[in-house]
Amino acid sequence: xxxxxxxxxxxxxxxxxxxxxxxxxxxxxxxxxxxxxxxxxxxxxxxxxxxxxxxxxxxxxxxxxxxxxxxxxxxxxxxxxxxxxxxxxxxxxxxxxxxxxxxxxxxxxxxxxxxxxxxxxxxxxxxxxxxxxxxxxxxxxxxxxxxxxxxxxxxxxxxxxxxxxxxxxxxxxxxxxxxxxxxxxxxxxxxxxxxxxxxxxxxxxxxxxxxxxxxxxxxxxxxxxxxxxxxxxxxxxxxxxxxxxxxxxxxxxxxxxxxxxxxxxxxxxxxxxxxxxxxxxxxxxxxxxxxxxxxxxxxxxxxxxxxxxxxxxxxxxxxxxxxxxxxxxxxxxxxxxxxxxxxxxxxxxxxxxxxxxxxxxxxxxxxxxxxxxxxxxxxxxxxxxxxxxxxxxxxxxxxxxxxxxxxxxxxxxxxxxxxxxxxxxxxxxxxxxxxxxxxxxxxxxxxxxxxxxxxxxxxxxxxxxxxxxxxxxxxx
Ligand code: HEC
Ligand code: HEC
Numbered sequence: 001x002x003x004x005x006x007x008x009x010x011x012x013x014x015x016x017x018x019x020x021x022x023x024x025x026x027x028x029x030x031x032x033x034x035x036x037x038x039x040x041x042x043x044x045x046x047x048x049x050x051x052x053x054x055x056x057x058x059x060x061x062x063x064x065x066x067x068x069x070x071x072x073x074x075x076x077x078x079x080x081x082x083x084x085x086x087x088x089x090x091x092x093x094x095x096x097x098x099x100x101x102x103x104x105x106x107x108x109x110x111x112x113x114x115x116x117x118x119x120x121x122x123x124x125x126x127x128x129x130x131x132x133x134x135x136x137x138x139x140x141x142x143x144x145x146x147x148x149x150x151x152x153x154x155x156x157x158x159x160x161x162x163x164x165x166x167x168x169x170x171x172x173x174x175x176x177x178x179x180x181x182x183x184x185x186x187x188x189x190x191x192x193x194x195x196x197x198x199x200x201x202x203x204x205x206x207x208x209x210x211x212x213x214x215x216x217x218x219x220x221x222x223x224x225x226x227x228x229x230x231x232x233x234x235x236x237x238x239x240x241x242x243x244x245x246x247x248x249x250x251x252x253x254x255x256x257x258x259x260x261x262x263x264x265x266x267x268x269x270x271x272x273x274x275x276x277x278x279x280x281x282x283x284x285x286x287x288x289x290x291x292x293x294x295x296x297x298x299x300x301x302x303x304x305x306x307x308x309x310x311x312x313x314x315x316x317x318x319x320x321x322x323x324x325x326x327x328x329x330x331x332x333x334x335x336x337x338x339x340x341x342x343x344x345x346x347x348x349x350x351x352x353x354x355x356x357x358x359x360x361x362x363x364x365x366x367x368x369x370x371x372x373x374x375x376x377x378x379x380x381x382x383x384x385x386x387x388x389x390x391x392x393x394x395x396x397x398x399x400x401x402x403x404x405x406x407x408x409x410x411x412x413x414x415x416x417x418x419x420x421x422x423x424x425x426x427x428x429x430x431x432x433x434x435x436x437x438x439x440x441x442x443x444x445x446x447x448x449x450x451x452x453x454x455x456x457x458x459x460x461x462x463x464x465x466x467x468x469x470x471x472x473x474x475x476x
Pocket of ligand 2: 380402408423430441
């Protein structure tokens with residue numbers, strides 16, 4: 001049972017590693033382990049594309065011959081002659097044209113029945129293209145247009161590491177389909193040995209064979225039957241069979257092999273001589289065999305090897321490390337809690353702190369008297385994170401843009417301004433702001449807001465150059 005638990009541990013760790021294998025973080029995030037400033041592309045645009053597009057346009061599939069898991073590929077475009085992205089011109093960019101078409105248009109992306117972009121995500125992509133489609137422009141809150149700011153910040157905070165880009169798969173050796181003579185040989189082997197030999201996939205005529213159903217009987221002589229199709233085999237699983245060092249002579253003829261499982265067989269160091277020339281081998285499992293460091297050293301020519309399992313063998317950590325010096329891409333598993341070699345690169349960055357907009361000048365009426373009121377009593381509901389009533393009060397710009405009423409502040413006319421009306425209403429009125437269970441404005445603060453609006457709602461008037469009516473400060 002302990003073994004099972006260990007196995008499932010390995011499995012989950014493997015799954016995690018598989019997810020990240022060959023993974024590299026976006027270049028903008030890999031430069032050193034200290035806090036790295038977020039970028040618009042890496043922390044906002046790429047996460048949107050990876051969530052909604054890369055499933056069909058990535059390393060596994062390239063619909064329309066278009067991939068966009070990296071910015072280089074995104075810029076390169078797809079099968080059409082259209083330019084996917086024209087920096088500064090969303091109107092000339094095929095990507096923008098496709099995502100902004102009506103949902104039922106045949107050209108609309110993503111296809112109608114798939115997870116759609118939100119209107120904010122479309123606006124973000126447009127903004128990024130129109131501001132130059134840069135790969136490394138830093139994300140500075142002050143530069144983001146007000147209507148998308150909250151969404152941009154939210155996406156960036158949810159993606160502090162950017163996205164993990166899967167390396168495009170090495171297509172591996174190309175093997176022609178079996179000749180008629182080979183087909184005949186395959187049919188005979190299948191019949192005689194009671195096994196199945198299959199093409200790897202619909203698109204790949206290379207062959208895969210597993211002895212798992214006949215492992216108890218399967219031996220060197222049976223393996224020798226595969227010689228006529230040796231060059232066609234890409235994957236062979238001989239785990240738990242009776243295959244020995246002698247049998248591996250047949251394996252040495254399988255020059256296109258990419259995956260080989262020999263765990264729990266009688267293979268020893270002597271047999272590994274036969275594997276030395278399998279230059280396409282990417283995966284080799286020798287778990288539970290008699291091999292030692294001396295045998296491992298014979299694998300130093302397997303330049304494509306990326307995963308090697310030697311758990312429960314005589315191989316030492318030192319021996320494994322020696323091999324990683326020869327094969328820098330390999331990750332060697334020595335047990336459920338021990339691995340040496342190239343680990344997927346994961347660099348944690350500090351939690352994103354997007355620079356706050358500069359505080360307004362405290363010598364001005366707005367900066368010294370008005371803004372502090374909003375900061376203290378309103379921005380919890382009307383700020384960068386939340387914008388109740390579509391209103392933000394954390395900057396003068398946002399305040400003047402206003403909220404859903406579109407008459408939040410009418411400069412010079414407090415009587416027409418929602419802000420003055422709402423704050424001036426009796427506390428039990430439904431429209432009163434702040435809501436009645438929240439920290440309320442004082443009479444002075446209410447009067448100050450009204451006076452500031454009537455004086456033109458300006459940002460730059462200095463307190464020293466103006467006269468705040470004494471009556472305001474006499475209020476209780
Ligand atoms: C469910 C799969 C799927 C998803 C998800 C998807 N696409 Fe596509 N895409 C396709 C297919 C299929 C084609 C080819 C047919 C066509 O041109 O309409 C295509 C073609 C394209 C093209 C044209 C490439 C060229 O040069 O011909 C662009 C641009 C594009 N997609 C952008 C996107 C964007 C941006 C997203 C994410 C917002 C996305 N796609 C999501 C399936 C998908
Ligand atoms: C606890 C949350 C909360 C606080 C604190 C709060 N508000 Fe609101 N505010 C809301 C909600 C919810 C709405 C939208 C519903 C509505 O219109 O009543 C709103 C709407 C508004 C509107 C209308 C926007 C428009 O243009 O239509 C104004 C003006 C406003 N608030 C001003 C303020 C001011 C000024 C403060 C601080 C003194 C404040 N609010 C504090 C929750 C809050």
